[in-house]
Amino acid sequence: MVEQLSPLGAAYRPGRHGRVNDTVGATLSERQPGSIVQLAAWSGQEDAMRALIKDISGLELPATSGGGTAEPAKAAFGIAPGKVLLIDDTDGIFADYSAALPENIGVVTDLSHGRSAIRIVGPSAEWVLSKLFAIDFTSGAFPVGAGRSTTHHDIFTQMQRSGEDQFDLYVFRSFARSFWQTLCHAAGEVGYEVI
Amino acid sequence: MLITCPYCGPRDVSEFTYQGDGNRTRPDPDSTDLGAWNRYVYDRVNIAGEHNEIWQHSGGCRMHIAITRSTTTHKISSVRAMRDAGPGAGQ
Numbered sequence: 435m436v437e438q439l440s441p442l443g444a445a446y447r448p449g450r451h452g453r454v455n456d457t458v459g460a461t462l463s464e465r466q467p468g469s470i471v472q473l474a475a476w477s478g479q480e481d482a483m484r485a486l487i488k489d490i491s492g493l494e495l496p497a498t499s500g501g502g503t504a505e506p507a508k509a510a511f512g513i514a515p516g517k518v519l520l521i522d523d524t525d526g527i528f529a530d531y532s533a534a535l536p537e538n539i540g541v542v543t544d545l546s547h548g549r550s551a552i553r554i555v556g557p558s559a560e561w562v563l564s565k566l567f568a569i570d571f572t573s574g575a576f577p578v579g580a581g582r583s584t585t586h587h588d589i590f591t592q593m594q595r596s597g598e599d600q601f602d603l604y605v606f607r608s609f610a611r612s613f614w615q616t617l618c619h620a621a622g623e624v625g626y627e628v629i
Numbered sequence: 630m631l632i633t634c635p636y637c638g639p640r641d642v643s644e645f646t647y648q649g650d651g652n653r654t655r656p657d658p659d660s661t662d663l664g665a666w667n668r669y670v671y672d673r674v675n676i677a678g679e680h681n682e683i684w685q686h687s688g689g690c691r692m693h694i695a696i697t698r699s700t701t702t703h704k705i706s707s708v709r710a711m712r713d714a715g716p717g718a719g720q
């Protein structure tokens with residue numbers, strides 16, 4: 435596997451920050467999945483696309499807006515009508531889908547090098563994200579596995595709740611450092627750890 | 630102002646981009662009727678009240694949507710996906 439170069443650069447500072455002698459409100463990290471792909475089904479082919487995703491990746495997606503599922507090494511969630519973002523720790527998933535996806539069902543786009551994956555986990559994760567995004571983060575409105583497409587100050591973000599108090603954020607790679615710094619500022623108040 | 634995206638649910642207006650008046654009909658691209666093109670490009674009904682508009686959820690699912698919005702109260706009485714509503718949906 436090719437070693438990935440992080441776009442976070444010097445802004446990525448492992449260790450405790452903010453309220454360093456107190457509890458950790460949130461833990462921030464950069465995930466570096468081998469593959470990030472977008473799957474887009476033609477109108478009326480959404481069920482066929484979900485079936486294909488189940489065949490290839492074993493991920494079962496609910497047919498709801500933003501419906502998704504998250505496993506430790508792979509995840510997928512709805513980002514728009516007929517569109518799914520799929521993340522896999524393994525390299526080369528694009529080639530698998532490219533080979534298996536019939537052109538009458540939809541198309542696959544490789545975004546592995548176009549997005550950065552940032553994880554925030556902890557008791558204050560919802561609170562920190564609520565400062566940045568104008569969406570409802572309560573678990574009733576945003577259940578585990580579900581995804582959202584939203585924006586923070588024009589930085590387009592696709593996110594998935596991958597655990598009770600855990601969110602994975604996918605931002606454009608070229609904006610990732612700026613977004614990371616904003617996220618760190620937002621988390622300072624609750625005390626955070628970068629791992 | 631909140632717009633309820635058919636896919637994403639209620640979102641702040643800052644996530645959306647206005648795509649124009651939904652009341653106009655684009656002339657046939659082959660048409661050389663200058664009057665029809667002039668009306669399409671320049672004439673607006675400028676309603677004080679219920680207005681048909683095209684918006685895009687550009688900071689979300691990126692869907693194009695047909696909206697009926699009151700220009701006096703900002704109350705939105707109808708939101709439909711353009712893919713369901715089809716061409717000329719603003720009317």
Ligand SMILES: [Zn+2]
Pocket residue numbers: 634635636637638686689690691692
């Ligand atoms: Zn939307």
